[in-house]
Amino acid sequence: MRPEGLRRPMVKRRHRGMERRIALERMTSLFRLAEEEALQRHADRARRYVELARRIGMRYNARVPAAFKRSFCKKCLAFLLPSVSARVRVGRGRVVVTCTACGAVQRYPYRREQTARRAARARRQ
Numbered sequence: 001m002r003p004e005g006l007r008r009p010m011v012k013r014r015h016r017g018m019e020r021r022i023a024l025e026r027m028t029s030l031f032r033l034a035e036e037e038a039l040q041r042h043a044d045r046a047r048r049y050v051e052l053a054r055r056i057g058m059r060y061n062a063r064v065p066a067a068f069k070r071s072f073c074k075k076c077l078a079f080l081l082p083s084v085s086a087r088v089r090v091g092r093g094r095v096v097v098t099c100t101a102c103g104a105v106q107r108y109p110y111r112r113e114q115t116a117r118r119a120a121r122a123r124r125q
């Protein structure tokens with residue numbers, strides 16, 4: 001046994017990796033709840049869940065899970081359900097998502113995918 005004076009004080013050390021993993025789990029379940037509420041047309045409750053999920057992510061330096069990255073409005077945090085709370089249009093090499101709550105527009109390019117597919121088709125012929 002070590003002498004009393006040399007023993008390190010009881011300090012709870014933070015385990016960042018573990019914190020982040022738990023944060024991710026919590027975020028995922030909150031986003032699932034948000035989706036359920038959005039499906040039942042409870043937009044405000046869904047928004048609240050999105051808000052909580054993002055707050056957890058910011059506190060523990062964890063990213064929004066890829067599956068939910070595009071599922072909420074970056075401006076008003078509404079959960080975006082196509083045809084319910086979002087309008088989705090495709091064209092000119094991009095996907096345009098409009099939030100029906102606040103009118104914010106998000107655009108996602110898919111030019112790269114298009115050219116890749118075209119190149120693959122050309123190679124086959």
Ligand SMILES: [Zn+2]
Nearest residue numbers: 073076099102
């Ligand atoms: Zn919005």
